Every structure is written in C-alpha cells, then in structure tokens.
Amino acid sequence: MEKEFEKPSVTVDIVIFTVFEKELKVLLVKRNIEPFKGMWAIPGGFVRMNESLEDAAKRELSEETGVKDVYLEQLYTFGDIKRDPRGRVITVSYYALVKPEGIKLSASTDVSEAKWFSISKIPKLAFDHKKILEYALKRLKWKFEYSLxxxxxxxxxxxxxxxxxxxxxxxxxxxxxxxxxxxxxxxxxxxxxxxxxxxxxxxxxxxxxxxxxxxxxxxx
Amino acid sequence: MEKEFEKPSVTVDIVIFTVFEKELKVLLVKRNIEPFKGMWAIPGGFVRMNESLEDAAKRELSEETGVKDVYLEQLYTFGDIKRDPRGRVITVSYYALVKPEGIKLSASTDVSEAKWFSISKIPKLAFDHKKILEYALKRLKWKFEYSLxxxxxxxxxxxxxxxxxxxxxxxxxxxxxxxxxxxxxxxxxxxxxxxxxxxxxxxxxxxxxxxxxxxxxxxx
DNA sequence: CCAAAAGTGTTAGTGATACACCCATGT
DNA sequence: ACATGGGTGTATCACTAACACTTTTGG
Incomplete structure (x- = not known):
C-alpha cells in the first residue's frame, strides 16, 4: 500500500453456546484488565495478521474451551465508533455450538475466569456485548427453525x-x-x-x- | 491501547442491486489503479476512523449513485489473508437495493467508470468479488422469500x-x-x-x- | 373490434396441529 | 406393582398450487 492511513483494530468475539442442566448456556469471561475490568464479557481477541477471521475465531474457541468439534458461524460485524473506549475497534462476531461433553474451561491472560451462564441469568456485560449476545440468540433460534x-x-x-x-x-x-x-x-x-x-x-x-x-x- | 500491533486494513464493499429492463442489475466499477487495474469490481473503499461501518457503506453508495433512499444490509465479512495482494485487507460487505429512478452514476478517483451489469452477464471480477456477489445474490433471494x-x-x-x-x-x-x-x-x-x-x-x-x-x- | 394487461374463485393436495393410550425397563 | 420416559395414529385445519375466462382501456 502506498500510503499508510490510520487503521482500526479488528477483533473477533465468539458467543459460545451449549446446553446442559436443561438450560441454554453461554460462556462468559471475567475481564482481568481495563476497560471494564472485573466485568463479564463475551470471549474474543485481536485478529492476527497471519490468520483468517475464521481461524482467529477457532483459535479463541479452542483457547477458551479446549474443544475443536464445533459448529461455528459468522454473525455480524459491529463497527460503531465508540463501542470500545480504548479507540476504534471493529469486532467480527461469531457464534459457536459446542457439545457439553469434554469441555475444559481455561482462563487466559486477559481473563481471570471463564464460566457458563444460563441464558436467563446473564449479568451486565462489557462493551456492546449485550447487543451481540441478543443478536446471536436471535440467529440461533432462526437457524434452528430452518436447519439441522x-x-x-x-x-x-x-x-x-x-x-x-x-x-x-x-x-x-x-x-x-x-x-x-x-x-x-x-x-x-x-x-x-x-x-x-x-x-x-x-x-x-x-x-x-x-x-x-x-x-x-x-x-x- | 498499550501496545501497537500491526493492524489489518478494513474496507466496505457494497453490492448495489436494482431492477430495470426486466433484469436484475448490479453496479460494477472499472478499477483505475493496481491491483486488478482495468478489471471490474464491486464498489467499495476504506473505512474512515470517524465513521461507523454503515456510515462508510452509505457514503460509498451515495458517492457511486447519488441515491440516498435505499435499503442497506450488512452481508458478511471476508477476511482471508490473501484476498488482497497489497496486504491484509478485511472487507465488510453490504448489499443495497436502489430504485431505478433518479440514479446518477459517477466515477470516483480509484475508478474510471461505473456501469450496471445484468446479473446474467457478469464479467470476471477483481479480488474475491465473485464470491461476494454470489453471497449477496443468495441473501437477496432468501430475503425476498420471507420479507417485504x-x-x-x-x-x-x-x-x-x-x-x-x-x-x-x-x-x-x-x-x-x-x-x-x-x-x-x-x-x-x-x-x-x-x-x-x-x-x-x-x-x-x-x-x-x-x-x-x-x-x-x-x-x- | 382488436390488442394488451388487469382482475377474479374454486378445487385438490400437502403439511401443521391437536390429542391419549399402551410399552419396555429398573427398582 | 409402580414409576419413568418411549413409542405410536387419526382427524381437522390452514396454506399452497393449479387452472381459464371476463373486463377495461386505447388505438
């Protein structure tokens, strides 16, 4: 590229669903760093230069759950200017469906804890993650209606x-x-x-x- | 942000549909610069730091067609590593439906010509734009089935x-x-x-x- | 009166819904 | 024997698809 413009950052966020205890569950992580330190959020992270969006999503997913055999689908890309107080961050959201067996939750550097939440008991979320989760849930239901x-x-x-x-x-x-x-x-x-x-x-x-x-x- | 990582570039591409002459038409632009100079492509451009993704899409749309009263919907975000030979470029694609009346096509700096193509006579396209167009067409049909x-x-x-x-x-x-x-x-x-x-x-x-x-x- | 597009009803088939009882097993 | 979830068929209703003739206008 001839000129270097200022660029936004790009992340992927993954809404990870599973079902157990007769409830639909979502995986959330507790943020270890500012902004929104101590708050729950949808797991995600920056896209690296040498990986596609889907690869980034798969990497995050595997880091969080240790699970590989999943259904993964891109949801929507959120790009409001002020959605991240640190600066311009565009996030490509995905949702994943994982089988409840054999999941190993593991916290990473930016995160102190990872936990399954019942969809009916979601705490206040960081960033615009509430919107992302609602979008994911809508898509999930929609998808279940007309697919397998x-x-x-x-x-x-x-x-x-x-x-x-x-x-x-x-x-x-x-x-x-x-x-x-x-x-x-x-x-x-x-x-x-x-x-x-x-x-x-x-x-x-x-x-x-x-x-x-x-x-x-x-x-x- | 504490550290500065290398960041991908982010563009929006907009598949602009209309119907006239009993045909479904797509707006394509002829590229004025490398790469793919002289080839037809879906109109698009870089996302500016001070505009949301949708604003960027609306700006491009208005620059190309002069039309404001449109249906605009985000399609999908394409982020393969090698989709742009210049470097890492992630594109958030949109599609738009414009009324055939009162469209003024205008070429911009990167582009020498803008033209409506019948969906049945699409030339070879730059980048991964064939894939984007196919995706847009699929979504369009799908959307027409269950919405207004x-x-x-x-x-x-x-x-x-x-x-x-x-x-x-x-x-x-x-x-x-x-x-x-x-x-x-x-x-x-x-x-x-x-x-x-x-x-x-x-x-x-x-x-x-x-x-x-x-x-x-x-x-x- | 002819050409061109607009308007209008009925029938048959297909898929969705509502509903209640018996079965196989472990304790 | 009982508790627990598994398995099965029929009747009604709503929606979809197929099908052809008459009407209104301008030339």
Missing amino acids: TAFSLLPEKFTLGQIQNIYEIVFEKKFDKRNFAKKLKSLNILKTETIEKNVSFRPPQTYSLKKDIKEVIEIL | TAFSLLPEKFTLGQIQNIYEIVFEKKFDKRNFAKKLKSLNILKTETIEKNVSFRPPQTYSLKKDIKEVIEIL
Missing part, C-alpha cells in the same frame, strides 16, 4: 427425546412428541442405530444423522 | 403487476397472477390508492404499503 444445526449440540448417536429437549430448551416451549417425531422422520435424515440399554426405564431407539446430512451441517 | 424487502425496489405507489415482476425477475420464474395477488392481499399490508390512467390498456389498481409496514422494511 441443532444436532451439533448432540453426540454422534442420540435419541428423539434428546433432540426434542434441545428444541424445547432453545425455544422455551414444549412440542408434541408425536408430531416432533413424525416431522423428523419425514425429513429422511435419520439412520437408526442399535439400541443400547444403559440407564433405566425403557431404552430409547438411538439414531445418527445420515452421512451426507452431516456434511450439510458442517457447511451450513 | 422487495418493495424497496419500487416507488411509493405501485401495482401488483410491478411487484410480481420484481419477484419473477429475481427468482427467474413465473408466478401465478391470482395466487400472487391473493397472498399479498392476505398479508394485510397494502393500502389501495386512487387509480391513475396514465399509459394505456386497462389502468391497474395502485397500492402503497401501510405506514407501519414501511417502518418494518426500514429496520429489516
């Missing part, structure tokens, strides 16, 4: 009850069991697996997604 | 024929006149205006969007 993204919150093999629970938690309402099963089956995306009797009660039929469908979700 | 955004391509008062034409052009297929009218009317968004007999043949009923609906489209 929800399945990325479940293990390889799952039951109809599990996937219905996910939907009921995210949409905060009950669905009719029969209609739900009917619809899923009519989509022709399920492969029946062998039943395993592990816990108790009547053992449910387990399913997995057909191979080609799994690929669709990766791209989605 | 299409109306922002029409003047205040319009006929059912006009709006149906827009849909037929964008989706590249014919719709049944009766079903189309029925659906629109059932949405309860139309205000009937007085018929003006201007051209010839049987004069069509003109409509406008109800006031509260217009506001919805602004936000959409």
Whole structure:
C-alpha cells in the first residue's frame, strides 16, 4: 500500500453456546484488565495478521474451551465508533455450538475466569456485548427453525427425546412428541442405530444423522 | 491501547442491486489503479476512523449513485489473508437495493467508470468479488422469500403487476397472477390508492404499503 | 373490434396441529 | 406393582398450487 492511513483494530468475539442442566448456556469471561475490568464479557481477541477471521475465531474457541468439534458461524460485524473506549475497534462476531461433553474451561491472560451462564441469568456485560449476545440468540433460534444445526449440540448417536429437549430448551416451549417425531422422520435424515440399554426405564431407539446430512451441517 | 500491533486494513464493499429492463442489475466499477487495474469490481473503499461501518457503506453508495433512499444490509465479512495482494485487507460487505429512478452514476478517483451489469452477464471480477456477489445474490433471494424487502425496489405507489415482476425477475420464474395477488392481499399490508390512467390498456389498481409496514422494511 | 394487461374463485393436495393410550425397563 | 420416559395414529385445519375466462382501456 502506498500510503499508510490510520487503521482500526479488528477483533473477533465468539458467543459460545451449549446446553446442559436443561438450560441454554453461554460462556462468559471475567475481564482481568481495563476497560471494564472485573466485568463479564463475551470471549474474543485481536485478529492476527497471519490468520483468517475464521481461524482467529477457532483459535479463541479452542483457547477458551479446549474443544475443536464445533459448529461455528459468522454473525455480524459491529463497527460503531465508540463501542470500545480504548479507540476504534471493529469486532467480527461469531457464534459457536459446542457439545457439553469434554469441555475444559481455561482462563487466559486477559481473563481471570471463564464460566457458563444460563441464558436467563446473564449479568451486565462489557462493551456492546449485550447487543451481540441478543443478536446471536436471535440467529440461533432462526437457524434452528430452518436447519439441522441443532444436532451439533448432540453426540454422534442420540435419541428423539434428546433432540426434542434441545428444541424445547432453545425455544422455551414444549412440542408434541408425536408430531416432533413424525416431522423428523419425514425429513429422511435419520439412520437408526442399535439400541443400547444403559440407564433405566425403557431404552430409547438411538439414531445418527445420515452421512451426507452431516456434511450439510458442517457447511451450513 | 498499550501496545501497537500491526493492524489489518478494513474496507466496505457494497453490492448495489436494482431492477430495470426486466433484469436484475448490479453496479460494477472499472478499477483505475493496481491491483486488478482495468478489471471490474464491486464498489467499495476504506473505512474512515470517524465513521461507523454503515456510515462508510452509505457514503460509498451515495458517492457511486447519488441515491440516498435505499435499503442497506450488512452481508458478511471476508477476511482471508490473501484476498488482497497489497496486504491484509478485511472487507465488510453490504448489499443495497436502489430504485431505478433518479440514479446518477459517477466515477470516483480509484475508478474510471461505473456501469450496471445484468446479473446474467457478469464479467470476471477483481479480488474475491465473485464470491461476494454470489453471497449477496443468495441473501437477496432468501430475503425476498420471507420479507417485504422487495418493495424497496419500487416507488411509493405501485401495482401488483410491478411487484410480481420484481419477484419473477429475481427468482427467474413465473408466478401465478391470482395466487400472487391473493397472498399479498392476505398479508394485510397494502393500502389501495386512487387509480391513475396514465399509459394505456386497462389502468391497474395502485397500492402503497401501510405506514407501519414501511417502518418494518426500514429496520429489516 | 382488436390488442394488451388487469382482475377474479374454486378445487385438490400437502403439511401443521391437536390429542391419549399402551410399552419396555429398573427398582 | 409402580414409576419413568418411549413409542405410536387419526382427524381437522390452514396454506399452497393449479387452472381459464371476463373486463377495461386505447388505438
């Protein structure tokens, strides 16, 4: 570039969702440094020169949760002039869906603590992170309606009850069991697996997604 | 900020759509400078420190077309490391829908010419602009399906024929006149205006969007 | 009276919703 | 036997899609 203009900084922020304890959870970090020191925030960080936006998001995600097998989607880019008191910072937001198993939360340098919050009990957030979270939640619901993204919150093999629970938690309402099963089956995306009797009660039929469908979700 | 890291540059690119001559058109500019000198590209430019992303997009839009009354929506942020041979440039893409009346195309410093291209006759584009355009087109169609955004391509008062034409052009297929009218009317968004007999043949009923609906489209 | 676009209703099919009972298992 | 979640079918309603003729105007 011939001339050097003053440039904004660019960060990625990642709204990380999971579901456990019958609740939709978001990962927040407690800020260790100013501004907003001591306040909760959506995890994120500066984009390095040698990584794409998505790579930056994946790096942050892996640093925070240790998890790699996730659904990750770009949300929106927030660029108001005064959204960061330190100066001009543009943030490219992402949201991620991680399976609740095998997550290891780890704090990084800028952050003293990382914790899952129920979506119904979100504390006051730093920067414009409230707006970002609301946007993420809207997109999440929207996406669940017309895609199979929800399945990325479940293990390889799952039951109809599990996937219905996910939907009921995210949409905060009950669905009719029969209609739900009917619809899923009519989509022709399920492969029946062998039943395993592990816990108790009547053992449910387990399913997995057909191979080609799994690929669709990766791209989605 | 305590430390100064090397920062990427940030641009906005705007895919500007309109409809005339029974075709969906995109505005492209011919590049006056390297890289990709002489090639067609999506209009855009660097984000200034004192303007938000949306302001930057509006400024570019107004510089290119002289038009202010537009629908503008952020699309996606492209940040691959090598998308610009000059160095690290992250671009926040937008798309805009402008009414075909009263557009004044004007070339700027970096650009020798601005021209409308039919969506079916797009030349080879600079940078990753082909990808951006494809993304914009996908979003446009998607948006037309479940929102009233299409109306922002029409003047205040319009006929059912006009709006149906827009849909037929964008989706590249014919719709049944009766079903189309029925659906629109059932949405309860139309205000009937007085018929003006201007051209010839049987004069069509003109409509406008109800006031509260217009506001919805602004936000959409 | 001809050309051109506007206007208008009915039918069949498809997908969504509402609803209640029996089943398989572990304790 | 009972407690717990799993599994299944039918009837109604709403929405979508297919389809053709008459009307209004200008020339």
